[in-house]
Amino acid sequence: MTERMSRAALTQWFWADTRLQVPGLSLALMALLLALSANIGVDTMVSSFRLTFLGWLDQRLAAELCVTAKDEDEAKRLREWLPRYSMAVLPIWSVEGNVLGQHLQIFGVANDPTYRDHWPFIVADREAWDEVASGEGALINEQMWRRGAASLGKTIRMPGDWDATVAGVYSDYGNPKGQVIIGIASLVTHYPDVSKLRYGIRVPPEQASSLSQRLVTEFGLAETAIIDQASLKRQSRAVFEQTFTATGALNVLTLAIAGFAMFSSLLTLSGIRLPQLAPLRAMGVRRRDLALYEVVRTLALWLATFVAAIPVGLGLAWVLLAIVNVEAFGWRLPMTVFPLDWLWLGAVALLAAILSVLIPVRRLATINPADLLRIFADER
Incomplete structure (x- = not known):
């Protein structure tokens, strides 16, 4: 040309x-x-x-600190002690069970802005987090959704013979298995024996180091039980x-x-x-x-x-x-x-x-x- x-x-x-x-x-x-x-x-x-x-x-390391109690008694004391020094205490509790024929983890999340602000969805209902908080909805990871095991709006049978409706699908990179997230209240209600040892702690970033020291010196938590998630990110x-x-x-x-x-x-x-x-x-x-x-x-x-x-x-x-x-x-x-x-x-x-x-x-x-x-x- x-x-x-x-x-x-x-x-x-x-x-x-x-x-x-x-x-x-x-x-x-x-x-x-x-x-x-x-x-x-x-x-x-x-x-x-x-x-x-x-x-x-x-998304996954939104909390500034992550602590793990050695037993249920220490975990109970943590739940009473932490709210005085933090903005939010987020339980990181989970159980394992069979959902739609697959053995996977079921996590419970608190109704907290941390999740609403840091967990983008691939597809979701408009009020997905409200549905999860109410105990009616559940979130599934991308792996389950792409395999066609469940879709948005589908009712899935949960371990313990109760039903939840899929309210959203989230990305779960690096995980080869399926995963389900429900409200923390539903997790405790349906699975009362769930281990309650791990917690994410939200504090202003500049206060994370001082709170970590307090947990060791005042509360008596082992240093190895505290993870500075900002440092982990870096x-x-x-x-x-x-x-x-x-x-x-x-x-x-x-x-x-x-x-x-x-x-x-x-x-x-x-x-x-x-x-x-x-x-x-x-x-x-x-x-x-x-x-x-x-x-x-x-x-x-x-x-x-x-x-x-x-x-x-x-x-x-x-x-x-x-x-x-x-x-x-x-x-x-x-x-x-x-x-x-x-x-x-x-x-x-x-x-x-x-x-x-x-x-x-x-x-x-x-x-x-x-x-x-x-x-x-x-x-x-």
């Missing part, structure tokens, strides 16, 4: 010559396309996982960030290989193309202009490859997140796009393309005109 739209003779020659060089560069361009597509796809998957992981940490994030170092190194390696392939192809073609450039030099086109045309051609091919790689990479990411991950683990990661990362990858690929054309361009810009014409004469 650009060739047909061109009016100047040199511009028409440029696009025609570019089209002529594509077969010789096809292998190198395909390597660059695959490298860019793989990088975009994997980066999208990993970065989407990173955002999801951080959100999951905020450690988890630090460990996870190490994966990005490896991903970045792989990105650089694949792009370097693609850049080397382009360099080899351009270096080989530069010698073959000299007879084609000699007539232009004979007609008065300066060597500097010929070298500039070579650079522009490389940039045009890079741009076309980069633009084509974006949808291919996004398609790869979608397959990994929406199909492979669901089939392998039973849960789906939300896909988030990162255009700034594409620009960074494009800049790295551009640098590789420019480096690959430097030697052929330098050779063309410094070749003696007589040698160029002699090559043309010998080819004839």
